[in-house]
Amino acid sequence: MRTTEVLLFSLLFFSILQAVCPAKSSFLAVRGREKMDRRYYDAIEGNPVVAAVKDMEGLRKCCSLEDIKVVFILFGDICSIDGIVDQVKKTGRMAMVHVDLITGLSSKEVAVDFIKNHTEADGIITTKPALIRRGRELSLCTVLRYFLIDSMALENIRQQQHIVKPDFIEVLPGVMPRVIQKICKSSRTPIIAGGLITDKDSVMGALDAGAIAVSTTNQDVWQM
Numbered sequence: 240m241r242t243t244e245v246l247l248f249s250l251l252f253f254s255i256l257q258a259v260c261p262a263k264s265s266f267l268a269v270r271g272r273e274k275m276d277r278r279y280y281d282a283i284e285g286n287p288v289v290a291a292v293k294d295m296e297g298l299r300k301c302c303s304l305e306d307i308k309v310v311f312i313l314f315g316d317i318c319s320i321d322g323i324v325d326q327v328k329k330t331g332r333m334a335m336v337h338v339d340l341i342t343g344l345s346s347k348e349v350a351v352d353f354i355k356n357h358t359e360a361d362g363i364i365t366t367k368p369a370l371i372r373r374g375r376e377l378s379l380c381t382v383l384r385y386f387l388i389d390s391m392a393l394e395n396i397r398q399q400q401h402i403v404k405p406d407f408i409e410v411l412p413g414v415m416p417r418v419i420q421k422i423c424k425s426s427r428t429p430i431i432a433g434g435l436i437t438d439k440d441s442v443m444g445a446l447d448a449g450a451i452a453v454s455t456t457n458q459d460v461w462q463m
Contacts, residue, residue, distance in 0.1 A: 279362070279380040279406055279449075280429065282333050283309055287446060289454040290461050291433065297456065298323065305460055309333040311364060311382075311433075311454050317343035317353065324358040335382060337364040347449045348373040355379060368403040375404065382431065384409045387418060400428045409433050409454060414441050416448040423449030439463055 243424065244360040283289065286308035290301035293313045301307045310327045312320070312334060320341055327334040338353050344350040354360050362380025363413060365371060374381040383405035385396055405428060413432025423430050432445035433454035441458060447455050455461070 252335045265350040276380075276406055279333070283407070283429070283431070283452045288442065288463065289431065289433075289461060291454045291456045293456055295323075297458065300458055301461060302326060302332065307332065307461055309452075310335065310461045311367070312336045312360075313340050313456070315341050317341065324360045326344060333361045333380075334359070335362045335364055335380065337384075338370060339365050339367065346370075351377060351379070362406070364409065368399055371403045371405045375406075380407075381405045382407045382409050382435075384411065384454050386411050387415065393418075393422065396422060397425055400426055404428075407431050407451070409436075412430045413445050413450070413453055413455075416444040419445055419448040419450055436460055 257428045272322060277355045281462045286306065288307070289309045289311055290297070290304075291311040291313055292301055301310055310332050312323055312327070315323045319459055320336065324334045324336065336358065338344055338354060339346070344353060347422065348369060351370050354363055355377045360379070363370065363374045364382040364384055366384045368383065370380045371383050383399065383403060385392055385408060387393070387410055398409070400408060407430070408426065408428050409431040410422060411434035413419070414435045419430065419432055429451040429454045430449065431454055432450040436442060436445065436453045436455035437457050437460065440451050442463065
């Protein structure tokens with residue numbers, strides 16, 4: 240009888256353990272994602288001018304500037320992107336790769352896997368919601384880029400922020416304070432303003448409208 244009781248207790252114990260462990264793992268994964276999201280948010284909010292680089296000259300320049308902490312990489316190919324990201328990471332900066340602009344990468348989710356497995360990038364930028372989903376699955380920081388060409392783009396932003404759940408939304412052009420303000424009021428996702436940011440007025444206009452940061456290829460703005 241005693242042996243039977245011990246056996247039943249052991250079976251019950253292991254059943255409970257199997258039920259609890261997946262839940263605990265899921266909980267830890269969520270907490271880990273929250274901490275990661277906070278780290279990315281703090282990095283961008285604390286350094287609201289993001290350097291967007293389109294060539295090696297721009298890369299070297301932004302990596303020499305103390306105030307630049309986040310770099311959007313807008314160039315490269317499957318052979319060079321690892322080295323480009325490595326240059327950014329060696330200087331202690333956050334590296335975000337625009338996967339749509341990397342020559343040789345497909346437009347499918349495997350492109351995100353390539354960035355995750357073959358580079359040290361912190362995250363991705365893309366206009367494609369499916370790639371954002373894959374990026375989140377791989378624990379990458381995600382920036383969903385939108386071009387504000389008409390009212391339908393505004394509606395897409397409103398819908399996609401809840402469905403796709405990117406970490407950030409980048410809107411282009413970034414020199415429309417009224418539109419940016421409208422988006423910021425209706426969005427729970429932090430907004431980055433990019434495109435045509437060329438001077439202090441355009442930077443302050445975007446930030447005053449509610450954007451968390453601006454991204455720009457203009458090197459004069461990097462040094463403001």
